[in-house]
Amino acid sequence: MTPDDAPAVARMAGELSAHEGVAAPPFDADSVRRWGFGPDRRFDGVVAEFGERVVGYALYHDGFHVGRGTPGLMLMDLYADPTVRRRGVGRALMAAVAEAARRRGGTWVVWQVHPENVEGLAFYRALGARRYRAADFELEVGD
Numbered sequence: 001m002t003p004d005d006a007p008a009v010a011r012m013a014g015e016l017s018a019h020e021g022v023a024a025p026p027f028d029a030d031s032v033r034r035w036g037f038g039p040d041r042r043f044d045g046v047v048a049e050f051g052e053r054v055v056g057y058a059l060y061h062d063g064f065h066v067g068r069g070t071p072g073l074m075l076m077d078l079y080a081d082p083t084v085r086r087r088g089v090g091r092a093l094m095a096a097v098a099e100a101a102r103r104r105g106g107t108w109v110v111w112q113v114h115p116e117n118v119e120g121l122a123f124y125r126a127l128g129a130r131r132y133r134a135a136d137f138e139l140e141v142g143d
Contacts, residue, residue, distance in 0.1 A: 001045040006032035008054035056080035075111035
């Protein structure tokens with residue numbers, strides 16, 4: 001992913017939210033550039049291209065699993081344009097994220113899936129991922 005990919009990534013993040021039936025996030029191209037690059041970087045990403053067009057992305061950040069005693073990656077978003085689904089784009093993005101984890105000394109990748117995203121749940125199961133029991137919480141702490 002490069003800063004030039006920021007508009008496409010932000011647009012697709014909105015498409016992912018729409019697919020999940022939630023409001024588009026306040027995540028625009030400037031947000032991608034600010035938080036995905038430079039001295040304040042908080043995440044990394046990869047994109048999939050078809051010709052000259054960005055058709056998918058995965059965003060992730062570092063994590064540490066105390067129970068395993070190893071680092072890994074937290075997958076924040078994975079999205080493939082509907083026109084390229086079932087063509088290996090999602091698998092390629094997941095493989096790139098797994099490779100990024102290995103390069104960083106990681107042994108795992110974890111992520112969340114909207115519980116009503118039937119297509120996403122089936123995709124992750126087909127990859128061999130396992131679903132574990134956890135309760136998700138979020139605490140707003142302000143700006």
